[in-house]
Amino acid sequence: xxxxxxxxxxxxxxxxxxxxxxxxxxxxxxxxxxxxxxxxxxxxxxxxxxxxxxxxxxxxxxxxxxxxxxxxxxxxxxxxxxxxxxxxxxxxxxxxxxxxxxxxxxxxxxxxxxxxxxxxxxxxxxxxxxxxxxxxxxxxxxxxxxxxxxxxxxxxxxxxxxxxxxxxxxxxxxxxxxxxxxxxxxxxxxxxxxxxxxxxxxxxxxxxxxxxxxxxxxxxxxxxxxxxxxxxxxxxxxxxxxxxxxxxxxxxxxxxxxxxxxxxxxxxxxxxxxxxxxxxxxxxxxxxxxxxxxxxxxxxxxxxxxxxxxxxxxxxxxxxxxxxxxxxx
Amino acid sequence: xxxxxxxxxxxxxxxxxxxxxxxxxxxxxxxxxxxxxxxxxxxxxxxxxxxxxxxxxxxxxxxxxxxxxxxxxxxxxxxxxxxxxxxxxxxxxxxxxxxxxxxxxxxxxxxxxxxxxxxxxxxxxxxxxxxxxxxxxxxxxxxxxxxxxxxxxxxxxxxxxxxxxxxxxxxxxxxxxxxxxxxxxxxxxxxxxxxxxxxxxxxxxxxxxxxxxxxxxxxxxxxxxxxxxxxxxxxxxxxxxxxxxxxxxxxxxxxxxxxxxxxxxxxxxxxxxxxxxxxxxxxxxxxxxxxxxxxxxxxxxxxxxxxxxxxxxxxxxxxxxxxxxxxxxxxxxxxxxxxxxxxxxxxxxxxxxxxxxxxxxxxxxxx
Numbered sequence: 001x002x003x004x005x006x007x008x009x010x011x012x013x014x015x016x017x018x019x020x021x022x023x024x025x026x027x028x029x030x031x032x033x034x035x036x037x038x039x040x041x042x043x044x045x046x047x048x049x050x051x052x053x054x055x056x057x058x059x060x061x062x063x064x065x066x067x068x069x070x071x072x073x074x075x076x077x078x079x080x081x082x083x084x085x086x087x088x089x090x091x092x093x094x095x096x097x098x099x100x101x102x103x104x105x106x107x108x109x110x111x112x113x114x115x116x117x118x119x120x121x122x123x124x125x126x127x128x129x130x131x132x133x134x135x136x137x138x139x140x141x142x143x144x145x146x147x148x149x150x151x152x153x154x155x156x157x158x159x160x161x162x163x164x165x166x167x168x169x170x171x172x173x174x175x176x177x178x179x180x181x182x183x184x185x186x187x188x189x190x191x192x193x194x195x196x197x198x199x200x201x202x203x204x205x206x207x208x209x210x211x212x213x214x215x216x217x218x219x220x221x222x223x224x225x226x227x228x229x230x231x232x233x234x235x236x237x238x239x240x241x242x243x244x245x246x247x248x249x250x251x252x253x254x255x256x257x258x259x260x261x262x263x264x265x266x267x268x269x270x271x272x273x274x275x276x277x278x279x280x281x282x283x284x285x286x287x288x289x290x291x292x293x294x295x296x297x298x299x300x301x302x303x304x305x306x307x308x309x310x311x312x313x314x315x316x317x318x319x320x321x322x323x324x325x326x327x328x329x
Numbered sequence: 330x331x332x333x334x335x336x337x338x339x340x341x342x343x344x345x346x347x348x349x350x351x352x353x354x355x356x357x358x359x360x361x362x363x364x365x366x367x368x369x370x371x372x373x374x375x376x377x378x379x380x381x382x383x384x385x386x387x388x389x390x391x392x393x394x395x396x397x398x399x400x401x402x403x404x405x406x407x408x409x410x411x412x413x414x415x416x417x418x419x420x421x422x423x424x425x426x427x428x429x430x431x432x433x434x435x436x437x438x439x440x441x442x443x444x445x446x447x448x449x450x451x452x453x454x455x456x457x458x459x460x461x462x463x464x465x466x467x468x469x470x471x472x473x474x475x476x477x478x479x480x481x482x483x484x485x486x487x488x489x490x491x492x493x494x495x496x497x498x499x500x501x502x503x504x505x506x507x508x509x510x511x512x513x514x515x516x517x518x519x520x521x522x523x524x525x526x527x528x529x530x531x532x533x534x535x536x537x538x539x540x541x542x543x544x545x546x547x548x549x550x551x552x553x554x555x556x557x558x559x560x561x562x563x564x565x566x567x568x569x570x571x572x573x574x575x576x577x578x579x580x581x582x583x584x585x586x587x588x589x590x591x592x593x594x595x596x597x598x599x600x601x602x603x604x605x606x607x608x609x610x611x612x613x614x615x616x617x618x619x620x621x622x623x624x625x626x627x628x629x630x631x632x633x634x635x636x637x638x639x640x641x642x643x644x645x646x647x648x649x650x651x652x653x654x655x656x657x658x659x660x661x662x663x664x665x666x667x668x669x670x671x672x673x674x675x676x677x678x679x680x681x682x683x684x685x686x687x688x689x690x691x692x693x694x695x696x
Contacts, residue, residue: 064607064608065611
């Protein structure tokens with residue numbers, strides 16, 4: 001057993017002394033082309049590949065049981081660094097990472113404490129705060145909606161920041177929040193996303209923010225059909241329904257993957273927070289929504305952004321204490 | 330003689346079915362612009378040419394042996410148990426509860442306890458459809474398949490509430506305590522000086538599965554109960570005439586079937602994940618149907634078919650890891666094998682039967 005471990009370690013250390021090792025990215029169950037989180041990870045990897053002309057390994061797993069296998073498979077093949085997109089990788093990574101001390105791992109959306117792991121988390125509450133402000137400023141009925149995917153603390157963090165931003169932008173703003181479900185299938189249920197949107201429209205909501213993976217595709221579609229505004233998430237989704245998507249809350253998963261790939265075997269491990277100050281989160285502004293965002297709205301949001309970076313506005317992070325002062329779940 | 334000899338029935342027909350499945354999978358791979366020969370080479374290299382590959386192949390095979398046996402014993406009584414998936418899920422719940430809440434001193438005791446508890450939970454889940462079939466005539470296919478959904482919903486409910494530790498985002502239980510962790514094949518075979526990859530989930534439950542094959546073989550062909558089950562399956566009215574209670578046989582067969590499916594959890598829940606996650610059974614309950622069909626409901630056939638499907642699963646995973654063949658194509662290959670070996674069995678059997686009989690006839694004429 002020891003012999004095998006040392007031979008693996010030896011093989012890996014040989015691999016890491018060479019100037020370059022092929023990096024790898026592991027997508028979560030939603031699949032590579034989900035127009036959201038995973039696709040964003042893919043875009044980051046692709047950008048790195050286009051710039052450097054190098055290749056990278058990638059895999060879309062078929063089931064939870066393959067997580068540990070996938071990490072081990074890439075680690076044994078000498079891939080370095082290995083980037084994982086999604087919090088579900090945390091438990092298997094915690095198991096596997098100690099067997100491959102010379103491989104660098106990078107996990108997105110979750111913190112795993114080990115000397116060879118870089119954990120990247122996003123200050124989703126900050127980006128959500130900004131799009132919450134935009135939603136409130138664009139709303140004519142005085143009611144904005146939030147549709148989450150799976151009901152987990154991570155998604156409540158989005159909802160909480162959104163509610164705080166909306167209420168700070170306009171006094172007495174009504175915020176309606178719904179979660180699609182409690183299991184991972186909630187990330188991929190566009191039909192239910194559509195139904196929830198209709199239910200929120202019946203409560204006067206005229207701007208709806210979807211933080212629900214592929215479920216959000218249904219939210220954005222229904223919002224466009226019913227002629228209300230919607231807000232996309234993770235990747236820039238403005239192009240999906242030009243003129244109907246107010247903006248997108250950007251979570252630069254692509255940057256996280258890109259940076260890890262670029263750092264290569266010299267990846268700096270430890271905790272890494274991506275927030276407004278380092279462009280880790282933000283809101284999307286492009287040709288598809290420039291007519292929707294007025295100069296006043298933009299000025300207000302930019303001012304708030306500067307204040308958040310300076311620490312003058314504190315956006316509450318739901319995950320820190322599992323409570324939300326701006327919204328009652 | 331107008332029956333096929335056993336070697337044609339058991340070897341030639343499955344082999345031809347497999348070749349056909351390979352041919353069509355090869356065409357499918359070729360049609361998306363990949364090299365089919367390379368793909369099959371990767372599948373075989375990745376699953377059979379290293380102890381690492383064998384470890385995963387055997388791990389998947391262990392799951393399929395349990396569920397395959399579960400389906401096949403029900404087949405002997407002409408009961409179609411499609412609920413293996415739900416019974417395996419419930420077995421997982423039983424294993425998780427007993428691992429989490431009883432402080433086991435040693436894994437040997439934990440394995441015995443978990444096997445019994447998993448089997449009990451699986452059997453209990455099969456008992457309700459069995460009772461409805463025996464007493465009310467509700468068709469077992471319909472009830473067992475519906476119970477799969479109830480099992481999934483029950484597990485969802487428990488894993489997002491009662492069983493989930495605080496501050497965790499994933500719907501899963503806590504890790505089981507160290508004392509319940511089963512030794513993997515690396516440790517077991519290491520005792521005999523056989524080197525085996527350390528990084529695979531194959532564990533001692535493989536031997537439990539093999540033991541289960543032997544027990545089921547003895548039960549079906551060498552006990553009174555097995556005889557009763559088989560005669561009930563061959564002809565319900567004849568069995569009744571012989572004094573066999575149909576209620577009793579339906580109940581007992583389904584309880585054994587559910588128990589076998591539930592025992593799968595010692596492999597995937599206790600042996601591999603060491604915690605209970607959503608969808609832990611990963612469809613093994615359904616694969617069990619294909620395994621039982623292909624194995625002709627014989628424990629040894631089930632064992633071989635389970636190995637084949639273990640190979641397909643592990644080979645498919647390797648394909649996804651090392652080529653740009655999308656994961657959907659892996660599912661296509663697996664389904665083609667199921668289609669040809671299970672559903673289209675008659676398509677291969679009928680012409681071979683005719684050919685064989687024609688040859689026999691010629692022989693007798695010549696004589």
